[in-house]
Amino acid sequence: DTGVSQDPRHKITKRGQNVTFRCDPISEHNRLYWYRQTLGQGPEFLTYFQNEAQLEKSRLLSDRFSAERPKGSFSTLEIQRTEQGDSAMYLCASSLGRLMNTEAFFGQGTRLTVV
Amino acid sequence: GDSVTQMEGPVTLSEEAFLTINCTYTATGYPSLFWYVQYPGEGLQLLLKATKADDKGSNKGFEATYRKETTSFHLEKGSVQVSDSAVYFCALIATGANSKLTFGKGITLSVRP
Numbered sequence: 001d002t003g004v005s006q007d008p009r010h011k012i013t014k015r016g017q018n019v020t021f022r023c024d025p026i027s028e029h030n031r032l033y034w035y036r037q038t039l040g041q042g043p044e045f046l047t048y049f050q051n052e053a054q055l056e057k058s059r060l061l062s063d064r065f066s067a068e069r070p071k072g073s074f075s076t077l078e079i080q081r082t083e084q085g086d087s088a089m090y091l092c093a094s095s096l097g098r099l100m101n102t103e104a105f106f107g108q109g110t111r112l113t114v115v
Numbered sequence: 116g117d118s119v120t121q122m123e124g125p126v127t128l129s130e131e132a133f134l135t136i137n138c139t140y141t142a143t144g145y146p147s148l149f150w151y152v153q154y155p156g157e158g159l160q161l162l163l164k165a166t167k168a169d170d171k172g173s174n175k176g177f178e179a180t181y182r183k184e185t186t187s188f189h190l191e192k193g194s195v196q197v198s199d200s201a202v203y204f205c206a207l208i209a210t211g212a213n214s215k216l217t218f219g220k221g222i223t224l225s226v227r228p
Binding site: 033035041042043045048055056091093095102103104105106107108109 | 147149151157158159160161164204208215216217218219220221
């Protein structure tokens with residue numbers, strides 16, 4: 001297994017457009033997280049899944065953001081009507097969440113620039 | 116809710132200096148604790164972890180001990196190298212089925228030759 005894979009690595013979009021990012025987790029991992037990171041800040045939690053169930057979504061997250069994990073494998077994060085403030089690195093991570101919550105492994109991220 | 120507090124940065128050290136980066140946490144139960152590192156232009160990597168009280172995580176010369184009595188997980192290295200220059204994040208995940216990974220704000224370490 002090659003680890004967590006994110007696509008695309010970079011995305012430039014015009015304000016008001018919709019964008020979708022994909023994350024492929026490590027194959028046996030049942031947990032999948034989405035985070036957002038801006039320059040000089042720590043990762044900000046967006047949402048996470050246990051298998052196909054979305055367990056939590058950040059209360060700070062606009063309803064323009066939506067995420068899915070339809071079959072408990074890959075996940076997509078969609079941002080509708082993008083704004084300049086959405087420019088950030090979007091990180092995906094996966095882990096094994098069972099009796100002991102284990103460490104998460106991160107992908108390289110998708111850098112979004114909204115112009 | 117769960118939270119992680121890291122010391123303010125940035126930190127600049129000379130090569131071979133001793134490093135301590137403080138991290139304290141608030142969580143219910145017995146969380147697992149982690150240090151992640153982000154090298155310039157790269158993604159987040161797990162540096163070390165500890166899953167129960169008094170455990171010591173270690174990797175690449177870095178160490179951190181899970182101190183439940185002080186709710187701390189300070190990162191230490193006896194002799195830093197220029198290649199250790201990076202951003203360091205302390206993180207936790209609490210016990211329980213619905214717990215999520217929570218990060219501190221991170222601290223930038225710069226090591227000069």
